[in-house]
Amino acid sequence: MHLAEGVLSAPVLAGAAALAAAGVAFGLRRLGEAQLPMAALLGAAFFVASTIHVPVGVGSVHLILNGLAGLMLGWTVFPVFFVALLLQAALFSFGGFTVLGANLLIMALPAVAAHYLLRRLVRPAADGTPPPRQRLLVAGAACGIVGIGGAAALASLALVLSGGHLFTELIGLLVLAHLPVFVVDALISAATVALLARILPAALAAVRA
Amino acid sequence: MTLRPFATTAALLLATTVQAHGLAVVAQHEADAVTGLARYTDQTPAAGIYVAVTPENSDSPLAEGTTGADGRFRLPVPPGGPYWAVVEGEEGHRAETLAVQLPAAAGGNGEATAEALRLVREDIARLEQQIRLRDIIGGIGYIVGIAGIAAWFAARRRG
Numbered sequence: 001m002h003l004a005e006g007v008l009s010a011p012v013l014a015g016a017a018a019l020a021a022a023g024v025a026f027g028l029r030r031l032g033e034a035q036l037p038m039a040a041l042l043g044a045a046f047f048v049a050s051t052i053h054v055p056v057g058v059g060s061v062h063l064i065l066n067g068l069a070g071l072m073l074g075w076t077v078f079p080v081f082f083v084a085l086l087l088q089a090a091l092f093s094f095g096g097f098t099v100l101g102a103n104l105l106i107m108a109l110p111a112v113a114a115h116y117l118l119r120r121l122v123r124p125a126a127d128g129t130p131p132p133r134q135r136l137l138v139a140g141a142a143c144g145i146v147g148i149g150g151a152a153a154l155a156s157l158a159l160v161l162s163g164g165h166l167f168t169e170l171i172g173l174l175v176l177a178h179l180p181v182f183v184v185d186a187l188i189s190a191a192t193v194a195l196l197a198r199i200l201p202a203a204l205a206a207v208r209a
Numbered sequence: 210m211t212l213r214p215f216a217t218t219a220a221l222l223l224a225t226t227v228q229a230h231g232l233a234v235v236a237q238h239e240a241d242a243v244t245g246l247a248r249y250t251d252q253t254p255a256a257g258i259y260v261a262v263t264p265e266n267s268d269s270p271l272a273e274g275t276t277g278a279d280g281r282f283r284l285p286v287p288p289g290g291p292y293w294a295v296v297e298g299e300e301g302h303r304a305e306t307l308a309v310q311l312p313a314a315a316g317g318n319g320e321a322t323a324e325a326l327r328l329v330r331e332d333i334a335r336l337e338q339q340i341r342l343r344d345i346i347g348g349i350g351y352i353v354g355i356a357g358i359a360a361w362f363a364a365r366r367r368g
Contacts, residue, residue: 002231003301004231004232004301004302004303004304005303006303006305007297007301007302007303008301031359033360033363033364033367036356036359036360036363037356039356040352040353040355040356043352043356044348044349044352044353047348047349047352048345048348048349051340051345053251062251083351083352083355084352087348087351087352088348091344091345091347091348092231092250092340092344093231093233093338094231094250155301158301159301
């Protein structure tokens with residue numbers, strides 16, 4: 001889902017870069033000291049996830065895990081994904097430096113949405129009892145769906161705004177092609193949230209209001 | 210309990226070809242054509258995607274076509290150059306490269322020489338595109354370092 005260099009038009013690139021910079025600045029202000037280790041951990045997971053290809057049928061998909069990071073971090077995903085995307089562009093040539101802003105928005109906005117939509121599901125009750133396991137699994141799976149679905153929608157929007165040949169047919173394809181990513185990301189995210197609740201409940205309790 | 214939902218899911222997964230995120234292209238300018246190979250970063254061939262050859266300093270294509278099932282393409286071009294090969298795939302994938310001019314082979318087996326050069330260039334490109342473990346570990350190292358700097362600043366602010 002990394003858009004490549006030379007695909008988007010200049011106004012779209014500039015607008016996305018400005019919005020992304022604002023998001024990074026806002027996210028940095030919200031990054032508390034206590035959140036730092038989790039932010040680094042999820043940043044590293046997001047950075048590595050896209051290099052892991054899971055063979056599915058004749059092709060292969062790679063994990064994205066933006067929804068999971070968003071659920072745990074909220075607006076802090078902006079600086080976290082910025083670092084991860086910058087490193088992916090520098091080390092793996094995924095995306096590129098001029099499209100960094102657009103790719104950051106595509107990954108981070110759905111992640112923030114996942115945070116606000118799903119955080120209620122994973123926080124322990126007022127008396128400290130953890131949420132039921134089923135609810136955690138639902139929240140984790142929904143992370144995958146919100147994260148990937150939102151990213152596909154935003155990528156399509158960026159392509160539409162830029163016009164150009166071939167794109168109109170491709171936009172429907174983008175969502176269709178990511179169907180297996182939905183499944184894999186949802187499964188991994190659900191498993192991760194359930195595991196966190198068992199071995200590290202404090203991590204979920206720390207999900208910010 | 211029926212297995213139908215699972216079977217449907219499995220069928221959907223098998224039916225959809227999913228491309229990894231990166232697209233890469235290698236191309237060379239031979240006597241009368243630009244040939245090349247487009248692959249995704251997981252080294253699967255980029256089959257049936259748009260490919261164009263443009264002269265340097267111009268965006269209007271000299272020749273257009275699609276890649277074959279093996280990701281290879283061959284577009285006839287007039288002599289001259291240098292030419293760029295541009296491939297555009299699904300999901301906003303795009304890659305371009307300079308089509309390196311291959312020297313005209315002397316003797317009777319020019320096509321065999323060109324084929325050998327093509328294969329060598331494809332191999333070199335594959336090695337260059339490979340994601341290496343040291344890059345992944347290096348990237349994690351950067352993230353740890355950046356988190357360390359942030360923690361240092363946070364500690365200074367508090368203390």
